[in-house]
Amino acid sequence: MTAVAKAPAWERFTPRERFARFTVYLLTVAAVVTSLRTVEVIPEFLYDAPEQMMDLFRRMWPMDVGHYPQAIHAALVETIHIATLGTILSVLLALPIGVMAAGNVTPYPALNFIAKLLLVSSRSVNSLVWALVFVAVFGPGPLAGVFAIAFRSIGFVGKLFGEVLEEAHRGAIEALTAAGAPWVSVLRMGYWPQVKPAFWSIVMFRWDINVRESAVLGLVGAGGIGVVLDTALNLFHWDRVAMTLASIFGVVIFAEIVVTAIRRRVL
Amino acid sequence: MLSPSKHGREARRAFEANWLARLGWLALAAYVFYAGSLLDLNWERLLLGLDNAGRLFGRMFPPDYSRWELLLKGMMESLEIAVLASFFGIAVSLPVGLLASRNMMPAWLTWPARMLIALCRSFHPVIVSILFVKAVGFGALAGILALVVASIGFIAKLFAEAIEEISLKQVEAVRSTGASMPNVLIFGVLPQVLARFIGFAAYQLDSNLRNSTMVGIVGAGGIGGTLFAAFQRFDYDFVLAILIAIIVTIMIGEILSARLRAVFQ
Amino acid sequence: MRSIAVDEGRGVNARALVVSDLVVAYKPGQPVLKGVTITFNGRGMTAVIGPSGTGKSTLIRTINRLVEPTSGQVLFLGRDMARVKGRTLREMRSRIGMVFQEFNLVERLSVMENLLCGRLGFVPAWRTWLRRFPESDIARAFDLLDAVGLREFATQRADALSGGQRQRVGIARALMQEPALLLADEPTSSLDPKTSVEIMELMTSLARRNDVPVIVNMHDVELAKRFAERIIGLSGGTVVFDGPPGALKDEHLKQIYGGEGWL
Numbered sequence: 001m002t003a004v005a006k007a008p009a010w011e012r013f014t015p016r017e018r019f020a021r022f023t024v025y026l027l028t029v030a031a032v033v034t035s036l037r038t039v040e041v042i043p044e045f046l047y048d049a050p051e052q053m054m055d056l057f058r059r060m061w062p063m064d065v066g067h068y069p070q071a072i073h074a075a076l077v078e079t080i081h082i083a084t085l086g087t088i089l090s091v092l093l094a095l096p097i098g099v100m101a102a103g104n105v106t107p108y109p110a111l112n113f114i115a116k117l118l119l120v121s122s123r124s125v126n127s128l129v130w131a132l133v134f135v136a137v138f139g140p141g142p143l144a145g146v147f148a149i150a151f152r153s154i155g156f157v158g159k160l161f162g163e164v165l166e167e168a169h170r171g172a173i174e175a176l177t178a179a180g181a182p183w184v185s186v187l188r189m190g191y192w193p194q195v196k197p198a199f200w201s202i203v204m205f206r207w208d209i210n211v212r213e214s215a216v217l218g219l220v221g222a223g224g225i226g227v228v229l230d231t232a233l234n235l236f237h238w239d240r241v242a243m244t245l246a247s248i249f250g251v252v253i254f255a256e257i258v259v260t261a262i263r264r265r266v267l
Numbered sequence: 268m269l270s271p272s273k274h275g276r277e278a279r280r281a282f283e284a285n286w287l288a289r290l291g292w293l294a295l296a297a298y299v300f301y302a303g304s305l306l307d308l309n310w311e312r313l314l315l316g317l318d319n320a321g322r323l324f325g326r327m328f329p330p331d332y333s334r335w336e337l338l339l340k341g342m343m344e345s346l347e348i349a350v351l352a353s354f355f356g357i358a359v360s361l362p363v364g365l366l367a368s369r370n371m372m373p374a375w376l377t378w379p380a381r382m383l384i385a386l387c388r389s390f391h392p393v394i395v396s397i398l399f400v401k402a403v404g405f406g407a408l409a410g411i412l413a414l415v416v417a418s419i420g421f422i423a424k425l426f427a428e429a430i431e432e433i434s435l436k437q438v439e440a441v442r443s444t445g446a447s448m449p450n451v452l453i454f455g456v457l458p459q460v461l462a463r464f465i466g467f468a469a470y471q472l473d474s475n476l477r478n479s480t481m482v483g484i485v486g487a488g489g490i491g492g493t494l495f496a497a498f499q500r501f502d503y504d505f506v507l508a509i510l511i512a513i514i515v516t517i518m519i520g521e522i523l524s525a526r527l528r529a530v531f532q
Numbered sequence: 533m534r535s536i537a538v539d540e541g542r543g544v545n546a547r548a549l550v551v552s553d554l555v556v557a558y559k560p561g562q563p564v565l566k567g568v569t570i571t572f573n574g575r576g577m578t579a580v581i582g583p584s585g586t587g588k589s590t591l592i593r594t595i596n597r598l599v600e601p602t603s604g605q606v607l608f609l610g611r612d613m614a615r616v617k618g619r620t621l622r623e624m625r626s627r628i629g630m631v632f633q634e635f636n637l638v639e640r641l642s643v644m645e646n647l648l649c650g651r652l653g654f655v656p657a658w659r660t661w662l663r664r665f666p667e668s669d670i671a672r673a674f675d676l677l678d679a680v681g682l683r684e685f686a687t688q689r690a691d692a693l694s695g696g697q698r699q700r701v702g703i704a705r706a707l708m709q710e711p712a713l714l715l716a717d718e719p720t721s722s723l724d725p726k727t728s729v730e731i732m733e734l735m736t737s738l739a740r741r742n743d744v745p746v747i748v749n750m751h752d753v754e755l756a757k758r759f760a761e762r763i764i765g766l767s768g769g770t771v772v773f774d775g776p777p778g779a780l781k782d783e784h785l786k787q788i789y790g791g792e793g794w795l
Contacts, residue, residue, distance in 0.1 A: 010644050010670050010686065020530045032354045035347035039411075040488075045403040049412075052402040081302040088299060124517040125510060126481040128393060129491075132498045133506075136323055138316040142306040216393040220484065220495075223306070233397065249389055440636035440702075443596055444709055445626025445653030453660050454649050458640040 060242035067240045071228050072247050079224035079251065082142050082217070083210040086149025091203055094154045098161035105165055105191065115158070123155030127213045131222040142223030149210050149217070157206055164198040165191060204259045211255040215248045225251075323503060330511055331504035338505075341483070341490035342512055348410045348479040348489050353472045355411070356418025361464075363419060364426025371430060371456070384427070387420030392478045396487040407488030414475050414482070421474070425467045426460075433459040465531040469524035476520045480513045547574035547609070547712045547745055549595065554604035554614075556590050563602065564590045566769040574713075577736060577746040579760035581753055583789050587769045588749040592717045595747070596628045597621060609712060626653025629706030629744070631735070633718035635698040637705075639691040643682060646690050646701050647673040650708025669708070676704040679738060696727040703735050707742060714739055716748040720755065728752070732759045753785065 013021065100106050101115035125133075131148035138144045173190040181189065218226020225248060232240035303309075332338070366372055367380035395416050399409035433456060441455035483491025490509060497505045549572040557563040564587040572578055580588050593599040595606055597613055606613035609627060616624055629650070637646045651669045652660060659665065677683045680700040685693065690701060699719060706714055716735065720728035736759050739746045750756050756763055757777040765773030765780070765788040773784045 010673070017530075024527060024530055028354075031350045035350045039344065039347040039351065039407050041406065041408040041411075042404070045406075045408060049399075049403045053398075056398065056401055078306065081306055085299065085302050085306070085308075088295070120518055120521070121514050124477065124514040126477055128481045128484055129494065129510070129513075132484075132495065133323075134316075136498065136503070137320045138312060139319075143308050143312055143316070146306070146308065212391050216391045219393065229394075245390070245394065248394070252389055434639075436632070436634060436636040437638045439598060440630070440632055440705075441638065441649055441652060443598055443625060443628075443630040444650050444705075445622040445624070445628075446649070447622060447652075447657060449657035450652040450655075450660055453657060454638060454641070454645070454652055458638050458645075461640075 056238065059238035062239065063243040063246060064237070064239040065243060067232075067243050068247065072225065072244055075218070075225040075228045076247055076251055078142055079214050079226075080211065080255075082145040082149060082222075082224050083207060083214040083255075085146045086214065087153060087203065087207045087210050089146060089150035090153035090157055090206070093150065094158035094161060097154065098158040098165065099187070101158060101162035102165035104168070104170075105187070115162070119155045119158045119162075121155070122151055122153075123159070125152065127152035128216065128220060131217045131220045135221050140221035140223075145214060145217045145222035145224055148222055149214055152213070153206050153210060156209075157202055160202045161195070161199060164195045164202070168194045201263070204262060208255050208259045212252055215251065326501075326503040327507040329504065330508040331502070332508050334505060335508075337493060338490070338509060338512055341493040341509075342516060344407055345476070345479040345483070345489035345491070346516070348407050348414060348482070349472065349476040352411045352414030352418060352479070353468070353475045356415045356471065356475070357422065357468050359415065360419050360423035360426055363423040365430060365452075367423060367427035368430035369427075370433075370435060380423075380427075384420055384423045387416045388424065389420075392417040392482060393485055396482040396485050400486045405486040405488075410479060410482040410487035410489055413487055414478055417478065418471050418475060422467045422471045426464060429460045429463045429467070430456065462528075462531055466528050469527045473517070473520050473524050476517055480517075545574040548572060549574065549713060549745075549747075550605070550607040551591075551595070552605045552607070554591070554594060554606065555602045556587070556594055556599060557602045564769055565594070567604070568766075568769070568771055570764060570771060570774070572745065572747060574745045576761040577739065577748060577759055578762045578764060579756035580747065580749045580764045580766060581751065581756050581788065582766035584751065586766050588751075588766055589717055591766065592630075592715050592747065592749050595713075595715060596625050596630060622653055626709055627712045629709045629711035629714045631699070631702045631706050631714070631716040631719045633721050635695070635702045635722070637690040637693075637698055637701055640689060642687050642689055643677070643693070643701055644670075644673060644686045647676060647705050647708050650705045653709065673704075673708060676707055679741075680704045680734060695723050696731065699723060699727075699731050700734065703731070703738060707738060707744070710742075711744055714744045714746045716746060718749050718751070720750065720752065728755060753780075 097115050097118055100111050101119060103109075103112050106112060106115075127148050130151045131144060134144035134147040134151075138147065168191050172194065173186060176186045176190045214224050214226075216226045216229075218224045218228065219230050221227070225244065229241065229244045229248075232238075232244060363380050363383060366376050367384060369377050372380075392413050396409055396413035399412045403409050403412065437459065438451060438455040441451050446454065479489050479491075480494070481489075481491045483489040483493065484495045486492065490513065494506065494509045497503075497509060550570075551572075552569045554565050554568045555563050556565040568587075568591060580591060582588050590599055594601050595608070595613060597616075601614045604614060608624065611620065611624060613621075613624060638649065641649075645663070648660075648663075648665050648669060651665060655665055655669070674683065674686070677686055680703060682697060682700055682704070685697065690698065693701065699722075702719070714735075719735065720731055723731060732755060735746065735748075748756075748760070757780060760777060763773065763775065763777050763780050764771060765784060767788045767790075772787050773780065
């Protein structure tokens, strides 16, 4: 093979790409280094951690199984109700906002923007923080929990639902619009059949997440199993804490199995 | 999910079995009433709450930024927790995700890796935070460790799934050149998954940022502690100031992570 | 180019490949190859023809151990490819180039990076990570890109290329290895007839210029007769024909493919 006069250099990226990547790397390193240097961490605590952990597990074992019928069971049922009612409420609230956020259904940029702002706000505030707000509103108890779950889920359900709507095929909708169908009918007959499977899938997915989330709401007084956990923690009843954690684990697995089963059968 | 044949089937079924759907809605309504009464939800409490909410909002406005130094300090600590937890979480998730991918690794390696991921996933970050607060004391360290665990549970799983979806033909071609395992990973696997990995990592940074504003409620550092204290002291105008700061920070975070994804497209 | 001792006297050179009693069974008791014995003399192009599912692909893939043999030997460069492991296996693979039916380019990498894949057996991972390949490798890659006529595509991503262009990259990638043997597994099956001929011409001329023996697998008998110097017919997991293209008659094809209506 005859060699080319001078082997040309080969570069993987254009200068612009290289600059962008370099900026990302630099920012990452800068962020990590700055954080490491400024964060208030006492290294001794970290060295001590394994020992403390072992101590914790020794206190947890054996678990206080008797605590389950006494307090845990009722609280677990309450947790599932909070998650379910919260999900239902969030769907009721999220549907109109999702419709409003979908640019193809609601062709008003101002409304789209307001809807998206609502959705981002809902998602940005953690469910525990929402729980604090609603405990202040309704007082401690499961009512606050239901609302906390609902308000945190609006952003999730609304965003995903809006995206599904935006991906809907135009054909059926154009046909209905051309036939002079009113707005509500277009939604009901044109969009709904298309987005229905995705909608149920989103709802199930969120319910699964909500079961996990509602398990901790009790830490701030919003009902459910978290209340039992909080009491046990405050009284240093580690064997009860362990039993509660095991029960939460069981419920989370239960929720996942339910969702998988429903998905397989219905969707 | 949106294949046309499926719509056809759905539509037909919807007409034939409409009574079933109606029964379903009825059952749902019945459940709502049943569960609502069980949880002692009723109109009086709701109306009382609305009344309270009005007063609460009244006390929230205008947001009080006079203690901005405290706010800034808490936000900075939350950011630090999010950055460090994401960094170490992703650093650990990469090898764990690779070990858990069933198309690249033998079963005796994927099983323990999958167990680890499942363990990290099963508890809410707040619960993990509580355990770490007990283990390493109050402060940011507990929050970082808790969110590292949460990150592993989430993105190691996504990493593993992404690796399992790659085209093995490309890997085979690279392997046939006599490339070593690291070289196969760099040239055969990584190019196929990098864009998705970056997406997951950016998403995790977002998610950790959200969670880092919360772990403070159980004493694991960050703005959450400040927020919780403000609630307990009924300083609702300060609460609103903190909430606005959190929302703005997270929106900026979402914009940045979208940019990040674009760079590595 | 590496110099390879040639022992013309015995008609078999140092790059000869000796397959003996090769049995490959994906499922126990159902062998795809039932004791194949072939001596490739390390020169020119040998085509392996036969109906689908007869083990052509399996034979080729056993040579560089993408498929595990059940029993038998594959002797190449003084080693038994059926036995080597780990580092030795990788070193052996790095001396054997391979062209795939569906090109198997790493789609999200540039054409240049795909060519450099051919050097992965020779360059340590820390250098490939930083894309710090030796200058000689880059120069060779550009030479090969010139040879396959894709110079201006060097920085394009592989998934932007057409089928014929991809296979050109595939051939260039295999030759980047400076192989002592080039394997091609149905290299034209995913291409249209005109491109197929072009690809075969390119592969033949490049192999000749680089002095690399080629073993190619194909189902297109005419293409095989046109380009190969020796044809091996496989049927039902055994060799049923072995000879020059001129000696391949209809009765052989009948034996290989069965029936005659298609002739």
